Amino acid sequence: xxxxxxxxxxxxxxxxxxxxxxxxxxxxxxxxxxxxxxxxxxxxxxxxxxxxxxxxxxxxxxxxxxxxxxxxxxxxxxxxxxxxxxxxxxxxxxxxxxxxxxxxxxxxxxxxxxxxxxxxxxxxxxxxxxxxxxxxxxxxxxxxxxxxxxxxxxxxxxxxxxxxxxxxxxxxxxxxxxxxxxxxxxxxxxxxxxxxxxxxxxxxxxxxxxxxxxxxxxxxxxxxxxxxxxxxxxxxxxxxxxxxxxxxxxxxxxxxxxxxxxxxxxxxxxxxxxxxxxxxxxxxxxxxxxxxxxxxxxxxxxxxxxxxxxxxxxxxxxxxxxxxxxxxxxxxxxxxxxxxxxxxxxxxxxxxxxxxxxxxxxxxxxxxxxxxxxxxxxxxxxxxxxxxxxxxxxxxxxxxxxxxxxxxxxxxxxxxxxxxxxxxxxxxxxxxxxxxxxxxxxxxxxxxx
Numbered sequence: 001x002x003x004x005x006x007x008x009x010x011x012x013x014x015x016x017x018x019x020x021x022x023x024x025x026x027x028x029x030x031x032x033x034x035x036x037x038x039x040x041x042x043x044x045x046x047x048x049x050x051x052x053x054x055x056x057x058x059x060x061x062x063x064x065x066x067x068x069x070x071x072x073x074x075x076x077x078x079x080x081x082x083x084x085x086x087x088x089x090x091x092x093x094x095x096x097x098x099x100x101x102x103x104x105x106x107x108x109x110x111x112x113x114x115x116x117x118x119x120x121x122x123x124x125x126x127x128x129x130x131x132x133x134x135x136x137x138x139x140x141x142x143x144x145x146x147x148x149x150x151x152x153x154x155x156x157x158x159x160x161x162x163x164x165x166x167x168x169x170x171x172x173x174x175x176x177x178x179x180x181x182x183x184x185x186x187x188x189x190x191x192x193x194x195x196x197x198x199x200x201x202x203x204x205x206x207x208x209x210x211x212x213x214x215x216x217x218x219x220x221x222x223x224x225x226x227x228x229x230x231x232x233x234x235x236x237x238x239x240x241x242x243x244x245x246x247x248x249x250x251x252x253x254x255x256x257x258x259x260x261x262x263x264x265x266x267x268x269x270x271x272x273x274x275x276x277x278x279x280x281x282x283x284x285x286x287x288x289x290x291x292x293x294x295x296x297x298x299x300x301x302x303x304x305x306x307x308x309x310x311x312x313x314x315x316x317x318x319x320x321x322x323x324x325x326x327x328x329x330x331x332x333x334x335x336x337x338x339x340x341x342x343x344x345x346x347x348x349x350x351x352x353x354x355x356x357x358x359x360x361x362x363x364x365x366x367x368x369x370x371x372x373x374x375x376x377x378x379x380x381x382x383x384x385x386x387x388x389x390x391x392x393x394x395x396x397x398x399x400x401x402x403x404x405x406x407x408x409x410x411x412x413x414x415x416x417x418x419x420x421x422x423x424x425x426x427x428x429x430x431x432x433x434x435x436x437x438x439x440x441x442x443x444x445x446x447x448x449x
Contacts, residue, residue: 008390015072017397021292023070040086049406053091061132068297084117091428093122119208119427154193165201228254244387270365298356372408
């Protein structure tokens, strides 16, 4: 008998909360965003609720306009290692860029996290969308979109080859004969592409889950093609059920086209819930946060998406629809986040201030204000409706926003049989229902001495 399909739920950690004004609200803790104990407490809250994982976004540049928002630039893999020591089952997913790392270094970082945590690591693969990073690495300009994805494909191939360069039974550990490892089962990868060359072999054996879970977050055409080939979990942003359903079907179809099992590709949209005992109280809480926003900050964020200055526009007049002509048709998907914002403008015709408030909650991800039952209802609707395999939960404020979700929404999902009441495995692959990948190293040349 086939087990009933189960939700996947991650806590997307954003220092003081996903609402851009969260740091100003008394329920948040911006004074603690450089305190490791703060993140360990969040991890324990997530684990107590039996969530699949915590997730950190990251980028190698100061993107936040720090005059008006709290910025925490802690390196996420190191931070997740600290969370690993405070938890036993919780998955640990971090973003790392294929543009600004080298394959061997990145492979070592995530392999080490996976070993230390007993098989709980996941790598969110990004190419880095901002050109602010280029100068931090001695480059005159940020590589263009197509070049970044071409390098990313080589990068992931090289990293996977490194992780697989030891066969599972390479370690002999024969004290009597003095043989620690069978050198015939450790292989050079001799990877050579247009952008990258990596000799190998790796300097550590395969990890408890074979290799870390591969996660991806781009929704452009290049991003979708990349996800169909490589991703085991996909983070995405959608405002409407119909858009999420179309994306879900597209990605599952692409995975099938690469000969993969679509059930082994978990699609996880973001949801940022304002939760209260009544719908009116939840909407009041959302307005309370929106009233704390600083328009100058919101305009800076919006301009980074639109690509043009908006400072001349009156805040309380409708934003011109023609500013979003560059978003293209939804079938193009060249600029996924721009298209999300363009869709809001075209459907709702908000004022500039209204659009800033719409985006303040979660940068284009779905913001929902309601009771715990209503939040559970919308999660279930998307899950059962072919739009999601689970969600990246993006609390508007930390730590309380995650705590109220864990205490009120998770039990409802558990009562409905949609979410686990106990962990049934120990690795992130176990939580996501993903198989342990086989090592492909047996088909590679043996290590030569």
